[in-house]
Amino acid sequence: MKKGKEFANRLHALVPKFAYVPQADRFLMDPGPLKYRFNVIGTGVNGQEHITVTLLEGRNTIHGVYDPNPSSVEGAKRAKARFSTEPLVVYESLEAACNDPAVDGLIICTPNHTHLEVLKVAVQSGKHILLEKPMATNLPDAYEIWQMARAYPKVLQIGLQYRYKPIYVEAIHEAKVRRSLGEVKTLTILEHREPFLDKVGQWNKFSKYSGGTLVEKCCHYFDLFNLFAGSRPVSVYASGSQAVNFKDFEYGGERSDILDNAFVIVEYQNGVRANFNLCMFAPMVYEELVICGDEGRLKASEGVNGQAYSKWENYLEVIALPDRTSRTLTPSYPAVIEETGHSGATYYEHLRWTQAMDGQPSTAATAEEGFWSVVVGVAAEESVKRGTKVGVKELLEANGLGHLS
Incomplete structure (x- = not known):
C-alpha cells in the first residue's frame, strides 16, 4: 500500500465514529507494527504536544515520562489516554527515565536553562534524542551541546520545527529547490502574537532562565534566516524593549525582564540581509515571510485572529520575472494534524526524527544549525543591551569560540 494511503488510513482511525472497531478488525485503519518507544523528559505544554503527535502518527509510542511537577504528569497521562489504553510509566528520577532498556528514544522538553545538564545524563543512555529549542541559553552551553552531538553515535535532533510549518515548507521549496526567486538577497519575517504563556516556575519571564525573548522564542526564525541565507551571520543589530508585558510581574522576589517587542537586522557573509519584526502584545497570532531575490519575490503568511472567531487561510504568493510563472498557494x-499545535510542524518534525533513526536522510535541524540560531539570538539580545551593532566574530571570541569565526 502506498505511503499516502497508509497515512490517510491512520487519520481515519482517529475519527470518533470508528472507535468501535476492535484492533483485531482493523486493516485500513491499522498503522502497522510499532517501531520505537520514547520517554518524555518534561511534560508541560510542549512535552504534551510531543506525546500527542507521537501517538497520532501511530507507528511509535510514548512509554513513560519524568517531570517533578505532579500536574504536568497528570496532563501527560490524559494526553496518552486519548490514544492508548496502555498505562504511562512515571519515573522517579531523570536517570531512571533515561536508562530504561525498554525505550529507544528520549524527548527533552525541560526549561531552557536546564538543557545541558539534562542532556549530559541523557547521552549516557546511548538512545536517540530530540532536544527542544533553544538548545541552550548561552553560547558556551550551545557549543558544548554541538560538540556532544558530533561525537554522539545516535541521532541528536534539535526541535527547531518551524521549518516544517506549511508556509515555510513551501517557501523553502520555492527558494532553495525550484529557485523561483533566483539568488536570495533580502529576507523579512514578522511575528505579532499574544504574550508568553504561564509556565511552571514562570521561568520564561526571566532572561537568565530563558536566554531572553530573542533566544527563547525567536531562535525558530533565526534558524529560518540562516537556512534561507545559506551563509553564516556576520553582524546583528537589534532594538527592543519591555513596553507592555509583565512590567509589574514579580516571582520569587525577582522582576520580569524579558523583551516584548524588537526589530532585528542580520547581515550575512554572502551579502544577504535579513530583518525581523516582533510584537508580543498583539491580539492575534500572525506570521509573515517576505523573500526578495534577483528574479522574483515571495510572500507567505499564516494567522489566527484572537479577538474574533476567524482563522486566516495560510497564503503564499510567488511573483516572478516575465520568463517564469507566478502563482498563489494556500x-x-x-486539519487533525494542524490542530495538534505549531500548525502541524511538530508532527512532521517527528516523522523526520523517525526517518533519521531509520538511517534515512533528514532535513531536521542539526545541533550545528541549532548553535547558529542561538548565536543570532544571543547577538540580538546583546545588541539591545548595548544599543549598537554586534559583530559575530567579536561575540564568538568573547565566549572563547574565536576559532569558529
Missing part, C-alpha cells in the same frame, strides 16, 4: 496539512 499550503496546509490535514
